[in-house]
Amino acid sequence: MTFESLNPATDEVVGTHPVHSPDEVEAAVARARTAAGWWAELGFAGRAERLTRWKGVLTRRAAELAEVVSAETGKPHADAMLEIILAIDHTAWAARNAPKVLGRKRRPAGLLMANQSATVEYLPLGVVGVIGPWNYPVFTPMGSIAYALAAGNAVVFKPSEYTPGVGQWLAETFASVVPEQPVFQLVTGFGETGAALCRSGVDKIAFTGSPGTGKKIMAACAETLTPVLIEAGGKDALLVDSDADVEAAADAAVWGGISNAGQTCVGIERVYVHADVYDQFVSLVVAKAQAVEVGKQIGPITMPGQVDIIRGHITDALSRGARALVGGNGSGRFVEPTILVDVPEDAAAVQEETFGPTLTVTKVSSMDEAVTKANNTRYGLGGAVFSRTNGAALARRLRSGMVSVNSVISFAGIPSLPFGGTGDSGFGRIHGPEGLREFARPQAITRQRFRAPLTLTSFRRPEKTDTRVTKLITLLHGRR
Known part of the structure; x- marks a missing residue:
């Protein structure tokens, strides 16, 4: 066969x-x-x-x-x-x-x-x-x-x-x-x-x-x-702080979410942007997403059944008040880059893995709100943070196996770093x-180098050995 x-x-x-x-x-x-x-x-x-x-x-x-x-x-x-x-x-x-x-x-x-x-x-x-x-x-x-x-x-x-x-x-x-x-x-x-x-x-x-x-x-x-x-x-999130390099963050978001037609387990699917830079970020993301050439820079959706899932997430979001600033359409196995805003947090496009060239972009009033929303998922694979001063601190607060600061997916290219997640993203x-x-x-091996003054592994050990060991342990570990 x-x-x-x-x-x-x-x-x-x-x-x-x-x-x-x-x-x-x-x-x-x-x-x-x-x-x-x-x-x-x-x-x-x-x-x-x-x-x-x-x-x-x-x-x-x-x-x-x-x-x-x-x-x-x-x-x-x-x-x-x-x-x-x-x-x-x-x-x-x-x-x-x-x-x-x-x-x-x-x-x-x-x-x-x-x-x-x-x-x-x-x-x-x-x-x-x-x-x-x-x-x-x-x-x-x-x-x-x-x-x-x-x-x-x-x-x-x-x-x-x-x-x-x-x-x-x-x-x-x-x-x-x-x-x-x-x-x-x-x-x-x-x-x-x-x-x-x-x-x-x-x-x-x-x-x-x-x-x-x-x-x-x-x-x-x-x-x-x-x-x-x-x-x-995963359902990886990118956080954009008020002091971020917005141009770099927008470029990273588009590449992280749309490269390989979004078919990346550690790809960016959700973006949480501080209100101070939200409008600038969205404008840049829209321009960059519109410039992506379908069929040349990104290919088709490899698995036929995934096309329906991607379009289902987009349709559900639009039906619940979201707006597609870019895309939302496509023909056959090719799906256009899609930028969605005003998406409810309980929508499938936010909660489920889309695995397509889509990004949801959400305005937040603080990075505390961004972290809370980013962690509100059953997945926990990767993530990214753009911030000039607080990147590492924010990264440590994300419930994920890997985080890139001021870049996306960089951890995958560093062989010395472990790769894996938590929750529905798996383990190991x-x-x-x-x-x-x-x-x-792992195999542990012990080899006796000389006879111990206090032999514990014998039925012939005298009672005074137990007394001495008890005193020794108390001396070493019994202090208040």
């Missing part, structure tokens, strides 16, 4: 791919289990050398990969190149920093166990299943794939059914530099294939997608107590040291 991937702009068939059955998924995981042992035995240096070779292939053939991304998602070639460049940088960081983050380190043993040497290191989980999204089919899954590989795991990757060709390209290029074992394998298909991967006995699942699908992933993984990492979208982290540790298990 096979299925076709289509170009969302033209409905042209881009490629044909197999629908892998549960038995085929289990076979892939079994192969990965053997490969994982070989890959782990290479050690940090051996894995880094091969990941560096793969990084070189990704770099030299980036334009070719960008063509595959553009064909399957419809996004402009330049946008495809941008996500590939970020993925390359993250791969390099993971390979280079895995020894420092995961390698054996000494820990203090404490007074009671002063005769012990204590160490901890992070060991590979074994086989990691990655279920990737279609909106950033290289950058997003590579945040799990590259980090899991650097940590010593084999990976079985199930890409979105909208972008299987991208997954195939990644798997084939990796195999070209690591031909010895099937360390990184691909399975393709629909939800049933993803569910089979969850039940296949992998040691962890890393999933990116909607909260609804994330809950199904968790339910499937619960059957085997398979741990999961969930990145499930990719990227950074935290991302490497997500794909490893």
Whole structure:
């Protein structure tokens, strides 16, 4: 059984791919289990050398990969190149920093166990299943794939059914530099294939997608107590303070909300602007949004069903008194940039993830009001603040996993920073040291260096030992 991937702009068939059955998924995981042992035995240096070779292939053939991304998602070639460049940088960081983050380190043993040497290191989980999204089919899954590989795991990757060709390209290029074992394998298909991967006995699942699908992933993984990492979208807000660089804030809002046709999990969907600069900000945003060229600077909506959701949010907002200063229309799979004002806070366009090129812009009397409204969501992924003096303080008040101050989405381009959210945005982290540790298990080891004066772990210990230990603990910790 096979299925076709289509170009969302033209409905042209881009490629044909197999629908892998549960038995085929289990076979892939079994192969990965053997490969994982070989890959782990290479050690940090051996894995880094091969990941560096793969990084070189990704770099030299980036334009070719960008063509595959553009064909399957419809996004402009330049946008495809941008996500590939970020993925390359993250791969390099993971390979280079895995020894420092995961390698054996000494820990203090404490007074009671002063005769012990204590160490901890992070060991590979074994086989990691990655279920990737279609909106950033290289950058997003590579945040799990590259980090899991650097940590010593084999990976079985199930890409979105909208972008299987991208997954195939990644798997084939990796195999070209690591031909010895099937360390990184691909399975393709629909939800049933993803569910089979969850039940296949992998040691962890890393999933990116909607909260609804994330809950199904968790339910499937619960059957085997398979741990999961969930990145499930957001409803990110941008706050514009009275002292902000309004020109820069407007430019960032339009790019953060409309680039990739708004199909960005950490894209800006809501903007809260101080009353002192609201009119100036809106005027700039309108001009910048009107200048965006649909079909050239932004592509079509990749997933057909999302078009109805986007237009439904716009229609609901307009029916409740909102005004569309730009857009509100579109034809087929292309949706025009849309700037909405006077949108009620309980409208779908404010509360639900739109995942389209829309922005709601709301006037606030203070940044306290802006923070309250920004946090009034069940999501908690990213966000942004524009302020010359209070940016960092405001950022810390936002209930989100990441915040950019005087820019948007900058955190995604810094490999050392963790990426992930809270609430309906999911849990767990990719990227950074935290991302490497997500794909490893800590192992603590103690080694007795000499015999302790007070031996506690013996049935032969005399009563006076307990008395002495009690006095010692009281002396150390019992002071008022």
